[in-house]
Amino acid sequence: MPVSVLVAVQLLNGEEPLFYKGTNCSQSGVVMGVVGDSGSTPSISMSRIFGSFNIPLVSSFSTCACLSDKQQFPSFFRTIPSDHYQADALAKLVKHFGWTWIGVVHSNSDYGNDGIASFLKAVVREGICVEYTESFFRTDPRSSIQRVADVIRRSTAKVVVAFTAVGDMKVLLEELALDLPSPRQWIASEAWVTDPNLMSFSFCAGAIGVAIQRSVIPGLRDFLLNISPSELAASSVLTEFWEDAFNCKLNESLDSDKRVCDGTETLQSLKNPYTETSQLRVTNMMYKAVFAMAHAIHNAVCKEINATIQCDKHIKLEPKQVFTELKKVNFSKNGYQVSFDANGDPVAFYELVNWQRGESGSIELVTVGYYDASLPKGQEFHINRNITWAYGGTQVPVSMCSKNCPPGTRKVLQKGKPICCYDCIPCPEGEISNMTNSPDCFSCSREFWPNAEKDACFPKPVEFLSFDESLSIILAAFSVGGACLAIITLVIFFRHRKSPIVRANNSELSFLLLFSLTLCFLCSLTFIGEPSEWSCMLRHTAFGITFVLCISCVLGKTVMVLMAFKATLPGNNVMKWFGPPQQRITVVILTFFQVLICIVWLILSPPFPMKNLNTYKEKIILECALGSAIGFWVVLGYIGLLAVFCFILAVLARKLPDNFNEAKMITFSMLIFCAVWITFIPAYVSSPGKFTVAVEIFAILASTFGLILCIFAPKCFIIVFQPQKNTKKYLMNKN
Incomplete structure (x- = not known):
């Protein structure tokens, strides 16, 4: 740096050895x-010195992002992109290959420190974690270099980003x-x-990085291959280059073991970096810088x-004029566009x-892709050729x-560690995550449920008592079987309708x-199958009305037994008030009340299908x-009220002296009926x-x-298997 300051002062002073402190400065x-x-x-x-005098400085290799600050460096320009773009490109490169756990080393210089600062900001935006950040300089003690090397050896990160100068990296x-x-x-950084020379370190094979665009x-x-002998003699630098390239001496020297050049040496036969002009990168940046100034x-x-x-050869040109024109430079040279933005930077x-x-x-x-900062966001980075990875591998290494x-x-961060270090916790019941590295799980909507892997929501299975289930088939079989049993009983009673046992028990009822x-029996079938608006209304109302009709008939038979016994007492003429017409009216009225309750229920708040x-x-x-729970329980309560009343009457008539006294069987049937429906209530609520x-x-x-079993089974047994008891004589035989 002291040398650069000295050179800057000498240039300002017209390259004269003296520095004028007075007002009369040299203008040569x-x-x-x-x-x-x-x-x-x-x-x-x-640039700090030249900027005070508006003298433009065009650099071909100064990449520090700090030089884009026009307040500090107003007259600085460069043809090489700023490290701000290089840092962004390196961060996108790391992100592109899925590396989230990296190590970083950089030169302890303006280039390395500013470059890595930009890079670290970029990786934070990309969600990448840095295990370590080590800085060093080539003149540091060997112990410092060893410490950095040991950090790299011990680290778990398999990817190392090196933002260093050539000498430091070596x-x-x-x-x-x-x-x-x-x-x-x-x-690797472009430096x-x-x-x-660094490519001789074979363990770095597979390295990938950003490089300055090459050019021919x-x-x-x-020009380089046509150096004449007179030019060699006139330049000590060319002389030294020639002697080193061909390992000979242009002039005889007693203190040298090298042979004397015999004149057969030719640059056309030389193969070294001097003659390799197809990979010019920084040289092209200098080429553009010179043309920009021109x-x-x-x-x-x-x-x-x-x-x-028209050119004015006698114009008194001022540095400020060149500075002003340099801002507006925009031309194409050697296939590349040359221009500067407001910060003096080219397009990256x-x-x-x-x-x-x-x-x-x-x-x-090998060039495998490019990074163009002028393209839209997300399209700057492209890879168009296969990459060879560390130690010649063909698979992208993993560094996480x-x-x-x-x-x-879902991810759960490990305490005290960077955000890239986490544990994977299964989603709780009812929640899923459908992407890799999800920070949270989320619930499925109410009608959906996670699959076994908890990575997708599927519609919940809809369940109802369908006809193809074993339970439904059993219940339906009992329902149809019961209906058939009732019909068979009806046929038996109809065929023997004139027999004493049928006539004695009120055949019409x-x-x-x-x-x-x-x-x-058949109304139970309406409870099986997918609920619909009509089936929901039908199943409850049909159940309520048929059961009231049934209990009304049983109640009529029970009352008839009681009235028949009282009618046998002297002077009692009660049967004329409870003959067949009155029995029919009683059944109709009792059933009508249930029908009325069901109609009100269906009008005000009917049952409906629901999920x-x-x-x-x-x-x-x-x-x-249920629609209206009150309606349901009123229907059920009315049935229960009739059943209890019927049970009480049957109990009162159970000991009447009659071989065909139905009251005993009605008592048992009502006892079963009430027991079933009393236990039904808690079972219904809790199922x-x-x-x-x-x-x-x-x-x-x-x-x-x-x-049906308590009331009709004994009668059918006598009719079918004991016909001798189905006689008037047996009927009149009182106990």
Whole structure:
């Protein structure tokens, strides 16, 4: 840096050895502009000095992002992109290959410190974690270099980003070569990725990084290969180059063991970096810088008048004029556009290069893609060729603090560690995550439920008591069987309707009772199948009306037994008040009340099909909602009231002296009926899902079977198997 300051002062002073402190400064050889320096640190020092005098400084290799600050460096320009873009490109490169756990080393210089600061900001935006950040300089003590090398060896990160200068990187790689670490994927900055000398470190094969765009400068190779002998003698630098390239001496020297050049040496046969002009990168940046300065001076001196260019050779040119014109430079040279933005920076364009082993076994530099900052966001980064990875691998290496959390799990950060270090926790019941590394699980909508892997929501299965289930088939079989039993009983009674046992038990009410029992059995079928608006209304009303009809008939038979006994007492004429017409009217009135209750229920708040999402989390129960719970319990309560009243009357008549006294059997049937429906209430309330319907069907069938078996089974047994008892004589035989 002191040398750069000295050079800057000398240029300002017209390259004279004296520095004038007075007001009468020398004006000989005033500098209009400067091309250089290459390094960022010297450029910072020189630009601070030149900026005060509006003297433009155009650099070809100073990449520090700090130089874009026009308040500090107003007259600084460069043809190489700022490290701000390089840092962004490197961060996108790391993100592109899925690396979230990396190590970082950088030069302890303006280039390295500012570059890595930009890079660290970029990786934070990309969600990448840095295990370590180490800085060093090539002149540091070896212990410092060893410490950095040991950090790399011990780290768990398989990817190392090196934002270093060539000299610094060479020192680090030499130290690592003494004790090679496990395979590391090197990500290189443009400063060292294209250096041919570093490619001799074979353990860095597979390195990938951003490089300055290469170019072939027209005529340069011919110029370099056509150096004349007179030019060699006139330049000590060319003389030294020649003698080193061909290992000979141009002049005899007693103190040298080298042979004397015999004149057969030719640059055309030389193969070294000097003759390799197809990989010019930084040289092209210098080429553009010189032409940018030339265009600025030309535009300041020459003007276009009447479609002709006229130049004023006697103009007193000021550095400020060149500075002003340099801002407006915009031309194409050698296939590349040259211009500067408001910060004095060019459009950022990088090649993505990869260190690949050639057929000879040596490492070669291969361009595999590019990064163009002028493209829309998200499209700047492109890879168009296969990449060779660390140690010649063909698979992208993995560098993560924790493995990716698969769908169905969520990330939980590990305490005290970066955000890239986490545990994978399965989603709780009812929640899913459908992407990798999900930070949270979320619930499915109410009608959906997670699959077994908890990575997708599927519609919940809809459950109802369908006809194809075993339970439904059993219940339906009992229902149809009960209806058939009632019909068979009806046929038996009809065929023996004139027999004493049938006539003695009020055949008209018996036929009506058997008909209602048949309907009771069949109404249970309406509870099976998918609930619909009509089936929901039908099942409850049909159940309520048929059961009231049934109980009304039983009640009529019970009252008739009581009245018949009282009618046998002397002077009692009660049977004329309870003959067949009165029995029919009683049954109709009692049933009509239930019909009226059902009509009111259906009008005000009828049952309706609904999806029950609360009983089970993982499935939907399709059931009939009661609509009005009061209506349901009034219907059920009315049935219960009639059943209890009938039971009381049957108990009162159970000991009447009659061989065919039905009161005993009615008592048992009502006892079963009441027991079934009393136990039904808690079972109905506590049964989940479709089993609520099954409980209701069971109660209907159990109570109906109780009625038909207790009331009609003994009579049918006598009619079919003991016909000798089906006589008037046996009927009149009182106990």
